[in-house]
Amino acid sequence: MKRRTTVMLGLILVLVLPFGISLAENPPGEKPNETWRTAPRHSAGIAPDPAANADTAIVQVYAASTYSWRGYFAVHTWIIVKHSGETAFTRYDVVGWGGGNVVRTNYAVPDGLWFGAEPEILLDLRGEGVDAIIDDVQKAVKTYPYPQEYRSYPGPNSNTFIAHIGREVPALDLDMPANAIGKDYRPITNPVGLSPSGTGVQANLYGMLGFTAGLEEGLELNLLGLNFGIDFNRPAIRVPSIGRLGLPNTGSLAAEESKL
Numbered sequence: 070m071k072r073r074t075t076v077m078l079g080l081i082l083v084l085v086l087p088f089g090i091s092l093a094e095n096p097p098g099e100k101p102n103e104t105w106r107t108a109p110r111h112s113a114g115i116a117p118d119p120a121a122n123a124d125t126a127i128v129q130v131y132a133a134s135t136y137s138w139r140g141y142f143a144v145h146t147w148i149i150v151k152h153s154g155e156t157a158f159t160r161y162d163v164v165g166w167g168g169g170n171v172v173r174t175n176y177a178v179p180d181g182l183w184f185g186a187e188p189e190i191l192l193d194l195r196g197e198g199v200d201a202i203i204d205d206v207q208k209a210v211k212t213y214p215y216p217q218e219y220r221s222y223p224g225p226n227s228n229t230f231i232a233h234i235g236r237e238v239p240a241l242d243l244d245m246p247a248n249a250i251g252k253d254y255r256p257i258t259n260p261v262g263l264s265p266s267g268t269g270v271q272a273n274l275y276g277m278l279g280f281t282a283g284l285e286e287g288l289e290l291n292l293l294g295l296n297f298g299i300d301f302n303r304p305a306i307r308v309p310s311i312g313r314l315g316l317p318n319t320g321s322l323a324a325e326e327s328k329l
Contacts, residue, residue, distance in 0.1 A: 108136070108185035115190060116149065116180035119157050126153040126199035128206065130192035130231065130243060132312075133183035139221065140186060142310055143250040146231040149179040150203045161210050163230040165219035172216050172230065191318060192243055202240050209237035223276035223294045224254030232265035239267025244285040246312030247296035251276055 130148045134140030147162030158179040163171045213233050215225035228251035235243035245252045245265050252265050254276035264271040269283020273291055281289040289298030289307055298307035305315025
């Protein structure tokens with residue numbers, strides 16, 4: 070009986086602690102007059118200047134808290150690309166409102182705030198060999214299997230789209246955070262396959278129940294769309310609401326180094 074109680078308390082703590090941290094980082098009620106129509110979507114100033122880097126091929130993946138109360142639980146992800154010789158980025162993400170094809174090109178500025186939420190860099194690739202990766206990314210955009218479908222929970226959604234690109238282009242080594250709800254969405258007709266990074270395996274039903282094991286993801290369990298796990302590559306605990314507790318991912322490290 071004591072063991073069962075201890076396990077239950079542990080599970081509650083694992084669920085409540087990340088949510089509490091997420092709540093503390095973004096307290097409710099700070100912007101009472103802000104709506105999705107008026108929320109800022111300007112540049113966060115973290116994308117490299119495409120004109121100044123015209124000779125460099127660049128791929129970046131971003132994540133930002135989703136709008137309103139959903140932001141305490143999940144992030145929205147998108148990808149931007151620029152071939153060498155180009156002076157502007159192309160942005161790809163999935164947006165559920167507006168009808169029609171949910172895959173959008175240049176829906177917003179490359180590193181724009183997602184309805185008031187500051188984005189962070191998950192992935193930053195530049196230079197030699199990246200042009201070929203961009204070609205593969207653009208092919209993957211065209212083969213996304215759910216261009217007319219969108220469900221914020223459990224998917225398919227914006228994170229399902231970026232996870233699809235990661236599987237199709239394993240050279241990205243994409244490590245999506247645990248709070249990218251929808252990244253694990255798989256239909257019942259295809260429950261087993263590559264993990265979102267393309268470096269491991271995954272078994273899942275509709276993004277609601279399953280597991281992932283990969284070089285980038287480590288070990289991760291999905292229960293009702295909530296992810297728990299351990300990242301061995303860059304030591305951290307993978308948890309709901311905030312994504313990870315431990316060392317930041319490669320993108321975050323690159324972003325900090327770029328400020329020095």
